[in-house]
Amino acid sequence: MAVGLGSKAADEEARAEVEVLNSRLEKTSQLSKKIQASLSRLEANGKSMQDAIGPIYGNTQKLQVMGTNIEGILGAIERIRQPSDLKNSEEEIIRKGPEKAGLSAFLSSVKRLSKALSEMQRTNLRANQQALADLNRLLKAGNSQLESYFVKILQEDSRPIEPLTFITKDKPFPVLNQDLTTRLGLINSFISSVTRQTGFGGDSPVLQLYASVRGPYLLSTLQNLASASVNTAKKKVPDAVYRQGTNGIGTYAKGTEAAFLAEYENICKLFARDEWSKVLNLTCQGAISELARTLRELNAHIKLNLTTDCYLAYEIMEIITSLSANIDGRTGELKPSFAAALKPIRETGKSSLADLLEDTRRRINSIQTLPQDGSVPSITTEAMTRLQTMVDFLRPISSIMISIGDGGWKASTAAANASDQIPSLKSFDVTADGKQIFAHYCVDTIDTLLASLEQKGKATLKGKATLGVFVANNATVVDRMIRGSDLQPLLASRMADVDKWRKNGFQIYSVAWREPSAHLLDVQYTNRGQRPPSGSAAAIDSAAIVKGLSSKDKDAIKEKFRLFNASFDELVAKHKSLHMEREVREALSRQVRQMIEPLYCRFWDRYHEVDKGKGKYAKYNKAEISGVFLTLG
Template sequence: MAPQKNAAFAEESAEVQVLLASLTKTKDLTKRIGASLNRLDASGKIVKDAIGPIYSNTQQLQVTSRNIDRVNEQIEKLRKPLDAKGREEGIIRAGPRNSGLNQYLGALKRVDKALSDLTATNLRSNKQTISEFHSLLSTGVNQLLDLYRSSLQEEDHQVEPLHFLTKGLNFPVFSSEKCSYLSDIANAIVSAGAQSARLGQRDDDQGVNIYADLRGDYLYLSLQNLATASISTSKRGPNDQTVYKPGSNAISTYAQCLENMFLAEFENVSRIFRGETVGRVFAATCSKALNDFGKTLAELNGVIRSRMLTDCFLAYEIIDLITPLSYRLEKRTGQLRPQISDALRPIRDAARSSLTEILSRTRGQAESVTTLPPDGNTIPLVHETAMRIRTLGHFDKPLLHLLTSIGDGGWRGNGPSNASANSLGAGSNGTPQSSTLKLADTAADNPGLLSNYLGDLLDLVLTTLNSRSQGIHKTKPLQAVFMLNTIAVLARTITSTPELQPYLDPSRLETHRKAATSSYMTAWREPSAHLLDTINTTASRPVSGSSSALDSTSIIKSLGSKDKDRIKEKFKLFNAAFDEQVARHKSLYMEREVKTALQRDVQSTIEPLYGRFWDRYHELDKGKGKTVKYSKSELAVVLNSL
């Protein structure tokens, strides 16, 4: 056992010796590696110290190189504008006609671009060059402005708008080539103007001003004759009291031509200018013609106010024409409605005040009547009122809007309600379209306002004239016939005017007609009373509903002498009273409707009574005609002749 243990120990001891030897070698190797690393680190420091300055210099050289490239680029940019001056100056100095418009505009654009580049550098050394370039650009723009002005003047011939309107022709506009030509020039002028604005010089509106001045004069001069015609057709003699006839003033033609010329000009402007400039140029171009239009309306307003009763209808016509015109122009162009509304405001104010003035002045005229026709005929005031009512029917739309603005009953002199007045005032100052349309819808939904107004006018005339007739005419028949004639004239106007049908019914006059008819029929009570008898006779009377006739002979025989004398007296009194009323009736003037109605009423009253009386007592004078003057047929002839 001992030798085996020794052998195992010896083997393990040998392995330990081998491991110790390997560890010693590893330590030696580690020392060598550490020494190598130290030597390598020392060498790296030496290399770094040697190469570091070289790398830094290389980076600086790269930055410097890039800076030099950039400087060269900027130099090239600076040289380009300078080179452009020499190239473009000759073209610009020669002018657009000699150089050709396209080449000339190209030169201006390049000079404009060069000026922008120079200005962007903000170098003090460039100030002189910038000034020279701007001078060159100004020279070019001035020549362009002259060309622009002369090109516009070629189209600036005054036209006669009435010719285009009556012939149904399109109003003249620029050709497409002309618009393109002017557009190129206008855009170049605007671009140069923007350059001037950047340099603190405000001349960017030169092209706009030239266009607005020249085309504004064209519109103004072309429409001037129509403005003059509108004034001249409004003037009448001092004694002319006829009511204004719709369409008799030239304002309608003036308005149509103005609208068409404005729309034609807007087409020109929108094809020449761009963006927001279009509206500004269009408004400026139309301003002179609009100012003249406003002056025309102001002068017409003076005429209307001086002849309110007869010419207020001209105000209604103007409102009816111009208000929708302003909305049409705004819809098509986006412009001019506030200006037109301002011009229309005096007319609108006059029209609104006329509603009260018509009533007050009509009442005053009726109350001032001192004489009336002795035959019951009507007076001129009645026919004037009838004509006035008929004409009011032609302007129901503007009247409904005006009446809506002052409120129901406001025309009686109480003034408009605050809400209504504010609505109208705001609209005239340029409120949003929806507000005005709301007012229009309200008017359209309330036709009763116009019915009430016209009814008030009718009642005022009839009531006042009835009072005057009672003070002037001495007999009730005369008073009644005068009123019935007055009512007939007014009723005829209503029935013969389709525009009045939605607002007035002739039955509105029925109360006045019944009162006058009743008053007239009181005069026929006297002859009627003589045909009533209460004499008792012994003759048998037919049973009611019997077909047998009265036997006049039997009745007369049954009468005593006193009764016969009474019957004779009744016949004589009837004959006298009847003849007197017939003569008086025929002496009076009666309108056709009045004569027919009164004849029917008289006949229906007298004929049955006389027929009964005649049937009973006509044999009193045995056909001699001394007492019984009229047979039934003869009386019917006389009554039919009424």
């Protein structure tokens, strides 16, 4: 019974839940119908709204496009008006110029014009063509005034100076003052930027403007030094030999170096690094051309006076080469320009070596008569003095020697080297020693001198004795002038080449003494009687020897004594009459004594009794003839 009640209650509860669910489902169905009805009404309303709003939206878009177009037109009108307004506002500043308007204000005005012109060129509006032309005209006028103002400012501090004032006091040449450099720098920077912006490439016109002002400044500043170099080359005494340092070229070079380095300092302050080289070359071009003209004038003078003024050519070579190296070391520029200016002098220096040798030959050949006492002619001391002087210019001469090569002073090769052809690397021996080659040149000069003198002596001097003394004297003077000068260390290893000439002179001189020595030779027959005693003179019995001679042999001995005496006395007198250098006299007297005295003493020991002590034939005894030899030294 209890179970039946429980089951009934559960059924009732389930029916109740089903009724609830059915009730909710019905409400949901009713709600869905209401929503569907609402959506239908909303769709109908939306279509009506779209039909109503569509025309309004289209009109709104048209209005927006129209507004944008109107704004564009207004902007274009404004842009068209701007150039005209800008022209009016900037023209007054441009008309005043940078000096009256002020450099800063003027530069700002030109910058604004440049910017506006650039923008207008991009828009390319046809309506702006006139304004474009006006702005372009204004900008050109502004740039032109800036360039003119640049030149005017630069000229304020570009009056020529007196270079000697700075050279003698060892002061650097003046540079542009700081205030001026600042203003010039502003102008240069602006014009350079404009040049770059145009896109046409090329250099800023300021480079040429700077050179057009500072170039004449350098030329005028150095003009007096150039003139002085030419004037100091003029000779008061025609045959005077040039003395080192007497020409103004050294001062000229000092002034040029100081002026160029000061200019380079100015250029470095004003211009960009990649412009330094071009500006320096442009600025210095006139001054270097004047230097080249001056060197050509000096070269013409040297050629006319080569034997006395060749040293000026060597000095100029050293000075200008040093100048070029100093400036190149500081700037890295102008070396080719200096080399071109120096070329005529350098060619003269090269050819001078062969010319001086030929001059030595020519002068000796033109001598009509040589000193008959065997003394040394002036050509010998002049030729050696020339070599001594050359040592003072050893650096430039060594350079020449290396460039022409060993033996390059020979006439045929010297002519080739003096040509205008550009030498190749093969023509230079980088391992060559210029000093050693110069030593070879000195030996060639000495050989040419002494050989020519000997040849001339053979034609004009009488007798072997005079010729021998003449050759020995000249060789001795050459030797002495080498040892007593700076030639000695250069020619120390070549003195044998000089000594051979002195020995040659001694040998020629000894030929003259062969005659008296020949008279002292006699014939001895060892198969006739007793062998002649040998050993000391005391062992020789002259009386016994003479007694053993036949009358004919005695007469022959007497004749030998007579001929010897005559020849000996003549040669002694000749010896004493000749002029001999001290070393030559000592050497020749010793040589003659060694040649004659042993022979005479032997002959006298054997045959002096031929005249029974009367001295009629045996004129000199051994002590007397020894005394004669002492008088020769």
